[in-house]
Amino acid sequence: MTFGSQEQPSLSAVRLMRTFGDGAQQKIALREVSVDMYPGQVALLMGPSGSGKSTLLAVLSGLLPPDSGQVLTHVSKSPAPVDIWALSQKEREEFRRAHVGFIFQGYNLFPALTASQQLEIVLKWGCNVGPRDARRQAEEMLERLGVISQRHKKPAELSGGEKQRVAIGRALVKNPTYLFADEPTSALDWENGQGVLQLLRDAAHDRNATIFIVSHDHRMLPFVDVCYQLEDGKLERQAADVATH
Ligand SMILES: Nc1ncnc2c1ncn2[C@@H]1O[C@H](COP(=O)(O)OP(=O)(O)OP(=O)(O)O)[C@@H](O)[C@H]1O
Ligand SMILES: [Mg+2]
Structure with missing residues (x-):
């Protein structure tokens, strides 16, 4: 699938800069990172440890403010794009609640909730879904991820791969416009990893979601529409033949 000039991006990063610390430290x-993301597109972001991948995901998703630059979104009713970093904190939180799914590198599950409750809470409090429907939708998603038998367990009782799949389910269950996934298959064997990639591709290609995946795994390349490389804070697009399928 190709994306390009004739189509309106769903999210655009414009010359994002982000530094940590000061002086010698x-x-x-992020060094002037610009990127256009499109509805229905699955993008892969690769790069060495410490190159800025998680930082970029956090800035794009409204979690971490850039020092300068913009993150323009087209989901609002206004015809002009909106910079999520020019919104009030309340507006930005509302944007995230309504449109953003995030799979964290460290999962960030709630310790006191069971696997099923992790998903139900997103549906009940984030999407106004009633308790019975929330339970049903949560269980359907856990079934698709192969962890339905673990639905009554809390994170401390789950394996790393099971925790990761619950975290993926929590991000996907709300059908987000944008899905940011930081190493979503790092704890999974390749068979389960492929299943997760298929779910992410379905979200993009069937529901027009915009997906941005960080991974070190080159086996993902045939599954994505575009691939970027981040090196020491500078973003480069990889040649088209690397990322076509
Ligand atoms: N809160 C922070 N305070 C200080 N430095 C930070 C902070 N967060 C990130 N950094 C630094 O910024 C750089 C980029 O970090 P980032 O987490 O984005 O890397 P990454 O590409 O996701 O790495 P990895 O593949 O290991 O997850 C690193 O040098 C890191 O040490
Ligand atoms: Mg990281």
Whole structure:
């Protein structure tokens, strides 16, 4: 699938800069990063450890403010794009609640909730779904991820791969417009990893979601529409033949 000039991006990063610390300790995590993301597109972001991948995901998703630059979204009713970092904090939280799914590198599950409740809470409090429907939708998603038998367990009782799949389910169950996935298959064997990739591709290609995946795994390349490389905070698009399928 190709995406390009004739189509309107769903999210655009414009010259994002982000540094951490100052003086001799200063680390430039993002150097003028610009990228256009499209509805229905699955993008893969690769790069060495410490190159700024998680930082970029956090800035694009409204979690971490950039020092400068913009993140323009087209989901609002206004015809002009909106910079999510020019919104009030309340507006940005509302944007995230309504449109953003995020799979964290460290899962970030709630310790006190069972696998099923992790998903139900997103549907009940984030999407106004009633308790019975929330339970049904949560269980359907856990079934698709192969962890339905673990639905009554809390994170401490789950394996790493099971926790990861619950975290993926929590992000996918709300059918987000944008899905950011930081190493979503790092704890999975390749068979389960492929199943997860298929779910992410379905979200993009069937529901027009915009998907941005961080991974070190080159086996993902045939499954994605575009691939970017981040090196020391600078983003480059990989040649088309690397990322076509
Ligand atoms: N909160 C922070 N405070 C200080 N430095 C930070 C902070 N977050 C990230 N950094 C630094 O910014 C750089 C980019 O970090 P980032 O987490 O984005 O890397 P990454 O590409 O996701 O790495 P990995 O593949 O290991 O997850 C690193 O040098 C890191 O040490
Ligand atoms: Mg990271």
